[in-house]
Amino acid sequence: MQHTLGAQPIDSARAALDAARVTLNGLILGKDAQVSLALSCLLARGHLLIEDLPGLGKTTLAQSLAHVLGLSFNRVQFTSDLLPADIVGVSVFRQSSGEFEFQPGPVFAELVLADEVNRATPKAQSALLEAMEEQQVSVDGTTRALPDPFFVVATQNPADQIGTFPLPESQLDRFLMRIEIGYPDEQSERELITGEDRRAMLAGIEPVANPDTVTVLQNAALGLRMNEPLVDYIQALVRYTRESPDVEIGLSPRGAQALAAAARAHAFVERHSGVFPDDVQAVFEAVAAHRLKPAASAALQSPEEIARQVLAAVAIP
Template identity: 50%
Template sequence: MSVGTHGESYVNPPAPAPEASRNGGVGLDDLVQIATKIRNAVESVVEGKPRAVRLALTVLLAEGHLLIEDVPGVGKTLLAKALARSIDCSVRRVQFTPDLLPSDITGVSAYNAERGEFEFKPGPVFANIVVGDEINRASPKTQSALLECMEERQVTVDGATYPLESPFMVIATQNPVEMEGTYPLPEAQRDRFTARISMGYPDPAAELEMIDSHGRSSPLERLTPVAHAHDVRALAEAVRQVHLSPGVRQYAIDLITATRKHPDLRLGASPRATLQLVRAARAYAALDDRDYVVPDDLQALAVPVLAHRLLPTPEALLERRTPEQVVAALVERLPVPGPRR
C-alpha cells in the first residue's frame, strides 16, 4: 500500500527552517519533546489507545477540531478531558441535551440596569478547548451554533462579532446515530471536524490495568498540565512550516478527486477536506520528527479525515459499503508518487 519513507525522496527543494526556530521559538525538536509530554500525560489516563491519542494530538497541532464517535462507556469523554487537562489553558465543557439553546453555547446579550445598556455575557464557547459531550443529542439548531466559531474562530451575537482566542479547539463526542435519542449531525457540521475517530473496546490487558488504575480514583484527577496555551500556538506555527513536495500535493488532490467520482458516493470530499487533510498530514509528519510530508502520512489519515464527510449512495447503503471501506479501497488503488530525481 505504501512506499518507503526516505526523506530524500520528498524533500526537493528542502523545507525551509521553521520560522519559530529561526526566531528562537519552537523548532521541530522542541515540538516533538512537548508533544511527547502531552501524549504521555494523556496515555497515563487513557490506557491501550495509542492511535486514538496520536490522532487527537495531530488534530490539535493542525489547529482543527475532533469528533470522537463510539458507543457509551468506552472513554470518549475521558480522552477529551485528558487532552484538555494536559494543557494549561481555558477549558469549558458543554453537555448537549435536547433542550439546550444556541445562546447557551455562544452567549447572550443581557440588559444591565445599573449601566442602562446591554452587555454581552460570553458562553462556554469562549475557551481554548471546548469539550462538547454527546453533541448529537442536541437539536440541529443548537448544533449549528458551533458552525461559525469552528470555521471562522469568531462568534456573532446581536450583530456584534467577538473573536475567539487562539488556540481554539472543539472536541466533541457522539453516540452512533442508530442509538436512541440522537440527531444526525448536519453535513456542514461534520465537514468542520478535521477528523473523526472511534475508541473501540480496550484489549483485555489494557482493561485489566484499567481496573487497578481506575479502581480507587480516576487518574484524571491526578493529571497536571505539561504544556501551556502559548506552547500550542508555537507548535501550530512550527507545523505550518513542514514541507509538502509537489508530488505529495498532487497525491492529496488525486485522493480527494477520487472520492468525488466514486460510484458508491453521492457526496465526495470538499475543498475544506483537502486543506484539513494537508494540515493534518503536516502535523502527523512533525510528530514523527520529520519536516516533510510523505504519502504514508496521507494514507494513515485518509479514513479518519475523509470518511465522516462522505455520503454513500442508497445502493451502497443497501449493500453495506461504508465510506470507510471506500476510502481504504481508494488508498490501496491510487498510485503513489515516486521519488524525485
C-alpha cells in the same frame, strides 16, 4: 497573534508535544493512534468529532488533552432544550452599573467539549458550528473573538436514534476529523480495571504546555514540508474518490486541503522529516470518511470501509 519561531520556542514546544503525547498515552491506554490523531487535529487547527458509544473514553480524551496541554476547558452537554445562548453566552443587565454586561458562554474556552452534539436542535448545533467556523461569536450585534487556540471536540453517540438530530453532511464537513475510539484491547482494559481512576490521575498531572506553545506547534506543523510526490498522492486519492463508482460524492477541494493539513500535522506529531505516505494513510479515514457519500450501490458499506478501500486501491507515487 504573532509568534516568533526562534530555535528556542520551537524546540521546547516540540519537547512539550512529545511529553504531552507520552502522558496522554499513559492516560488513555492502548489508543496511541487515536491520541496521535487527536493531537494532529488540534495542531492542524481543525475540530474533532468523536463518534462512539458511551464509556469508551471520549470525555476523558478531551479532558486529558486540555489538561495536559494547559488549555482552558469547558464542557457543554447538548440536550434537546439547549439554546444557542447557552453555548455562546448572554448579555445580562446589571442593576449596580445600569449597563448590560456580557456573560460569556461555555464556548469561550480553548478546548470546548460538545458532548452528544446530536441531541441538540439544529439551531443550537449551528450556533456551535458557526463559532467553530468563524472562531468568533456575535451576541446582540457585537462580535466577540474566541480564544486562540480554539479546539472543539464534539461527541456523538451513533446508537442514539430517537430524538436526535444527526449532523447533516454539510456540517460534518466543519470537522477536520471524525474518529472512533473503540474498545480497548485486553491488556489495556485490564490496566483500566485495576488502575487508578483516570480523572483522579489527571488531577495529579502537571500541564506540559500552554496556549502559546500550542500556537507555536500549530504554526510549525502547518509549515511542514510537503514534497511533490506526496501532493501527487493526495491528488490521486482525491481523484479516486471522485471517480470511484462506490462513491456518490467524492472529496471536495476543501477535503483535499483538510487531508493535506491533517497529514502535515500528523507528520509533525510523528516527528517525520516531511509528510510521508504513512501520515496520509493514518489520517485518511478520519479526514475523508465523513466527507464521502457512498453510492447507492455501495449502501451496505460504511464510509470508513470505502475510505479504506480507496487507500488500498491507490498506489503510492
